[in-house]
Amino acid sequence: MKLGCIADDLTGATDLALMLAREGLRTIQTIGVPRPELDLADADAVVVALKSRTNPAQEAIDLSLIAAKALKQAGAQHLFFKYCSTFDSTDEGNIGPVTEALLPFTESDFTLACPAFPANGRTVYKGHLFVNGVLLHESSMKDHPLTPMRDSNLVRVLQRQTNLSVGLVSYDDVEAGPDAIRSAFHRERSAGHRIAIVDALNDAHLRDIGLAAADFPLITGGSGVAMGLPAAYRQGARSGHASRTGFEAPAGRSVILAGSCSTATRGQVRAALDAGIPALRLDAMELASGATDAQAALDWLKAQPASGPALIYSTATPEEVLAVQSKLGRMNAGEIVENTLAEIAKALPALGFTRLIVAGGETSGAVVNALDVDALAIGPEIDPGVPWTRSLAGSDLALALKSGNFGAPDFFLKAWSMLR
Numbered sequence: 001m002k003l004g005c006i007a008d009d010l011t012g013a014t015d016l017a018l019m020l021a022r023e024g025l026r027t028i029q030t031i032g033v034p035r036p037e038l039d040l041a042d043a044d045a046v047v048v049a050l051k052s053r054t055n056p057a058q059e060a061i062d063l064s065l066i067a068a069k070a071l072k073q074a075g076a077q078h079l080f081f082k083y084c085s086t087f088d089s090t091d092e093g094n095i096g097p098v099t100e101a102l103l104p105f106t107e108s109d110f111t112l113a114c115p116a117f118p119a120n121g122r123t124v125y126k127g128h129l130f131v132n133g134v135l136l137h138e139s140s141m142k143d144h145p146l147t148p149m150r151d152s153n154l155v156r157v158l159q160r161q162t163n164l165s166v167g168l169v170s171y172d173d174v175e176a177g178p179d180a181i182r183s184a185f186h187r188e189r190s191a192g193h194r195i196a197i198v199d200a201l202n203d204a205h206l207r208d209i210g211l212a213a214a215d216f217p218l219i220t221g222g223s224g225v226a227m228g229l230p231a232a233y234r235q236g237a238r239s240g241h242a243s244r245t246g247f248e249a250p251a252g253r254s255v256i257l258a259g260s261c262s263t264a265t266r267g268q269v270r271a272a273l274d275a276g277i278p279a280l281r282l283d284a285m286e287l288a289s290g291a292t293d294a295q296a297a298l299d300w301l302k303a304q305p306a307s308g309p310a311l312i313y314s315t316a317t318p319e320e321v322l323a324v325q326s327k328l329g330r331m332n333a334g335e336i337v338e339n340t341l342a343e344i345a346k347a348l349p350a351l352g353f354t355r356l357i358v359a360g361g362e363t364s365g366a367v368v369n370a371l372d373v374d375a376l377a378i379g380p381e382i383d384p385g386v387p388w389t390r391s392l393a394g395s396d397l398a399l400a401l402k403s404g405n406f407g408a409p410d411f412f413l414k415a416w417s418m419l420r
């Protein structure tokens with residue numbers, strides 16, 4: 001295995017797995033550390049999906065090191081730590097602390113940090129992260145329910161999370177190509193920095209960064225920075241593994257579970273409502289008081305026409321989320337909603353629902369755990385960063401696990417047409 005990857009959330013793992021598959025690596029995604037029976041012999045890359053993004057830093061470190069050990073034992077030659085393209089974290093972690101733990105594990109003393117993903121509007125310039133052309137701290141990420149991002153300067157953000165010195169490889173070096181990027185890495189390392197934020201404005205930059213960093217024992221970033229690795233790792237990497245062609249899916253009913261409150265998901269929920277998809281809104285306060293519950297949602301779902309998808313969503317505006325959080329607490333509110341969606345998901349296979357779209361990283365983690373799915377094959381790309389996947393064991397399911405901020409407004413409408 002060339003590349004062992006540790007992703008701090010599930011949809012992020014799927015995003016990375018799609019990128020590696022698309023660029024020609026045979027890629028398997030596992031939910032948590034791979035079961036010993038899982039056959040990884042044919043895989044060029046394994047992406048382990050954790051749910052560690054918002055855990056206490058020590059827990060995230062422990063989980064990441066367990067995954068790192070398992071990947072190394074399975075033969076991984078390089079490690080990749082995948083986090084969000086919007087650098088979701090707090091001053092306590094977890095990007096800095098996990099990187100700090102993985103560096104000695106890989107017996108190295110330098111790595112890069114690059115969340116750029118231009119196809120989804122994430123670019124880094126002079127160390128500042130932009131989301132669709134807007135500085136991170138002015139984007140909707142400033143209101144994220146769990147990791148509000150209020151500083152766009154990633155050198156500063158990361159430095160607050162780690163005792164390692166953080167440097168910068170900026171646009172001028174990156175634009176000059178792989179050799180200049182290698183020299184810049186050398187310069188930053190010689191200056192005593194142990195992690196370098198790297199600028200990237202387009203895919204050509206990402207491919208050059210991938211080439212320059214391919215020898216690193218540890219690479220950290222979003223899925224974008226993995227774009228150039230397959231070509232570097234495999235002579236004549238195959239391409240088109242995850243194509244846009246139809247995907248064989250188990251027969252059965254379709255459902256969308258949305259727990260993400262991101263701008264993109266709010267638009268997708270609106271488009272689904274406008275298109276007349278039957279929809280049920282879960283109210284966090286009503287869930288907390290017991291006025292409604294998962295069983296009520298399942299009763300509603302069973303009564304919907306089997307001919308098309310139905311939508312269950314807790315998606316709300318930032319103002320609504322804040323109001324709920326001020327009454328229930330941020331983490332508690334999130335857990336109440338996640339637990340309800342997970343309880344709904346658990347009952348779905350027995351009710352004949354086999355085709356699921358799940359919106360939101362934390363939400364997807366909770367749902368997939370409840371479904372007891374532990375490995376995924378990667379299918380075609382629906383929109384950048386989001387493939388259809390199929391479970392490799394347990395209930396036979398087609399799953400599209402959508403990062404909160406990914407996907408076009410018609411994502412919930414168009415994704416189904418790719419399934420055969």
Ligand SMILES: Nc1ncnc2c1ncn2[C@@H]1O[C@H](COP(=O)(O)OP(=O)(O)OP(=O)(O)O)[C@@H](O)[C@H]1O
Pocket residue numbers: 009011144145146259260261262265283284314315316320321324325333334335336337338359360361362363364402403404405
């Ligand atoms: N109405 C609501 N009120 C309060 N919290 C909510 C509400 N709806 C969802 N949540 C919580 O907000 C969090 C959303 O996180 P999630 O990771 O699922 O989505 P996201 O952050 O948009 O996606 P990603 O992590 O992929 O960017 C979850 O913990 C969810 O339970």
Ligand SMILES: O=C(O)[C@@H](O)C(=O)CO
Pocket residue numbers: 009011012013015016083084085086117222223361385403404
């Ligand atoms: O990088 C991203 O934006 C996504 O893969 C993700 O991690 C969102 O949860």
